[in-house]
Amino acid sequence: MRTIAEPLTTTSALREFLHGLPGVDEVGIKARATALGTRSIKNDSKSWAIDMAIRMVDLTTLEGMDTPGKVRAMCAKALRPDPTDPTAPSVAAVCVYGDMAPVARAVVGDNLHVAAVATAFPSGRASIEVKLRDVRDAVAGGADEIDMVIDRGAFLAGNYGLVHEQIVAVKAACGLAHLKVILETGELRTLDNVRRASWLAMLAGADFIKTSTGKVPVAATPAVTIVMLQAVRDYCALTGSQIGVKPAGGIRTSKDAIKYLVLVKETAGEAWLTPDLFRFGASTLLNDLLMQRQRMAVGHYSGPDYVTID
Amino acid sequence: MNDRVAVRKTYKLFIGGAFPRSESGRTYGVHDAKEKFLANAAKGSRKDARDAALAARAGFAGWSAATAYNRGQVLYRVAEVMEGRREQFIADVQAAEGLGDKKSARVVDTSIDRLVWYAGWADKYAQVLGNTNPVAGPYFNFAIPEPTGVVAAIAPQDSSLLGLVSVIAPIVVTGNTVVVVASTRRPIPAITLTEVLATADLPPGVVNVLTGDPAEIAPWLASHGDVNAIDLTGVTNQDLAKQLEIEAAGTVKRVRRPAQPNWLATPDLGRLTFFIETKTVWHPIGA
Numbered sequence: 001m002r003t004i005a006e007p008l009t010t011t012s013a014l015r016e017f018l019h020g021l022p023g024v025d026e027v028g029i030k031a032r033a034t035a036l037g038t039r040s041i042k043n044d045s046k047s048w049a050i051d052m053a054i055r056m057v058d059l060t061t062l063e064g065m066d067t068p069g070k071v072r073a074m075c076a077k078a079l080r081p082d083p084t085d086p087t088a089p090s091v092a093a094v095c096v097y098g099d100m101a102p103v104a105r106a107v108v109g110d111n112l113h114v115a116a117v118a119t120a121f122p123s124g125r126a127s128i129e130v131k132l133r134d135v136r137d138a139v140a141g142g143a144d145e146i147d148m149v150i151d152r153g154a155f156l157a158g159n160y161g162l163v164h165e166q167i168v169a170v171k172a173a174c175g176l177a178h179l180k181v182i183l184e185t186g187e188l189r190t191l192d193n194v195r196r197a198s199w200l201a202m203l204a205g206a207d208f209i210k211t212s213t214g215k216v217p218v219a220a221t222p223a224v225t226i227v228m229l230q231a232v233r234d235y236c237a238l239t240g241s242q243i244g245v246k247p248a249g250g251i252r253t254s255k256d257a258i259k260y261l262v263l264v265k266e267t268a269g270e271a272w273l274t275p276d277l278f279r280f281g282a283s284t285l286l287n288d289l290l291m292q293r294q295r296m297a298v299g300h301y302s303g304p305d306y307v308t309i310d
Numbered sequence: 311m312n313d314r315v316a317v318r319k320t321y322k323l324f325i326g327g328a329f330p331r332s333e334s335g336r337t338y339g340v341h342d343a344k345e346k347f348l349a350n351a352a353k354g355s356r357k358d359a360r361d362a363a364l365a366a367r368a369g370f371a372g373w374s375a376a377t378a379y380n381r382g383q384v385l386y387r388v389a390e391v392m393e394g395r396r397e398q399f400i401a402d403v404q405a406a407e408g409l410g411d412k413k414s415a416r417v418v419d420t421s422i423d424r425l426v427w428y429a430g431w432a433d434k435y436a437q438v439l440g441n442t443n444p445v446a447g448p449y450f451n452f453a454i455p456e457p458t459g460v461v462a463a464i465a466p467q468d469s470s471l472l473g474l475v476s477v478i479a480p481i482v483v484t485g486n487t488v489v490v491v492a493s494t495r496r497p498i499p500a501i502t503l504t505e506v507l508a509t510a511d512l513p514p515g516v517v518n519v520l521t522g523d524p525a526e527i528a529p530w531l532a533s534h535g536d537v538n539a540i541d542l543t544g545v546t547n548q549d550l551a552k553q554l555e556i557e558a559a560g561t562v563k564r565v566r567r568p569a570q571p572n573w574l575a576t577p578d579l580g581r582l583t584f585f586i587e588t589k590t591v592w593h594p595i596g597a
Contacts, residue, residue: 299533300561
């Protein structure tokens, strides 16, 4: 891995660096993801993994039909996912649209993070002024994590300088809030692009890189997550700072979640197995984790009648 | 003369309209009534039972909301396709149960007729089992039969086709979905039936067929939180039946006790009635 001699900000400097990254062996990555997915997880590890996965969930509702009541109900669930079992841990954060951040903050207080999506989520098609205003609104509303989307059009057109500049500006507008940068990998077409976008986001100051908005057909996949985990691992080796990863969208079962935890351990290392550095963006995943947790506690299979409907 | 290489068969499970191998990867040998080897069948595990219950739950919403007329048509279609494969069923039943030509033909014909019989009830049982109830107040009071939900069933061990059909038809005709564990020693007719079900307009997940050992699979279905009722018809071991009833009590399931009726006799509505819930609606009439 090369070193970063000078700050990379211009399109040409970024292009030289990003296109100098080693290419991704797509077939190899997919084979590795499949191989790691077949690992057998025994009961003790499984119950540890389920609790860890619950603690890593960003419980999400990002619908046009979200109401304050729905957000409040979700926040109550985030604080105490399984009312029948006080030993069930809370999730990491709730993730809502910016205008719902005050509603969420009022319920969760200082107990959980409140993540808000901003910057013209999910398309990112708006002027930078609008995006920054969106971010400031969400931060003022009590969000302490901002999930921004990159301008995929600019990225695919090769205008890396613009993407970089926007991330830097949003990071500045965030103030103390953590910045998660959504790459929308389903629209980046290739794993090479995923690797480049990951580096671009980290160079611009992202605290987390996130796969997807959940609004396009292809969301988080194990292969994409491996590429991103490799990027944060290499970035840490180069600069010493640890960036988090958040796969989002399409992770619905405990089995999938546990497979992702295996990927984290085997790719980035155990240091990333913490809610500070790895999150799941999900809504239905939590119920499945709770059902598996109940299954391990009571010894028989549970069902959707025994968890809350969200 | 006959120099064809034998086509050796290893059958699979039937879950959610697909034919997966057992999650455990296990199979067991199936022999005919004279202990001659017939084929390999999948040996279902608790995880297959879990997958089947999940598929049955997924299939329940659509199937229970389908019109009674449509459910009747689908069951009739199953009977039609069975009729087309009558010779195969007769051969299967003959091999499995060691019956003579006439007896096995009678068993298959009765199985097909039984499906038609229940298909006919699809849009009629509600008139018989539902009611408008006289009440002492200004209300219309309706009692309406609704399906119980996901039903697990242990198919009869001896009557491998007729018994199986007689167990699952009354469960699904009212809109329930079923996870059925086929006869352990005689699973081939059940497996042939799954090939019929897969091509007979039956939506995925309505009938899921596991092969294997009920003593291994049934306890997981009996205790499963997302199974609403269990039919123990084919449980021959009294201790196991008792254990299953205890397991089922943990999640307040309906339990139908083991039974060995004469399957050739025309049934009554007992089985159909067992797996419905009566919803009572009070509707004000003013005045």
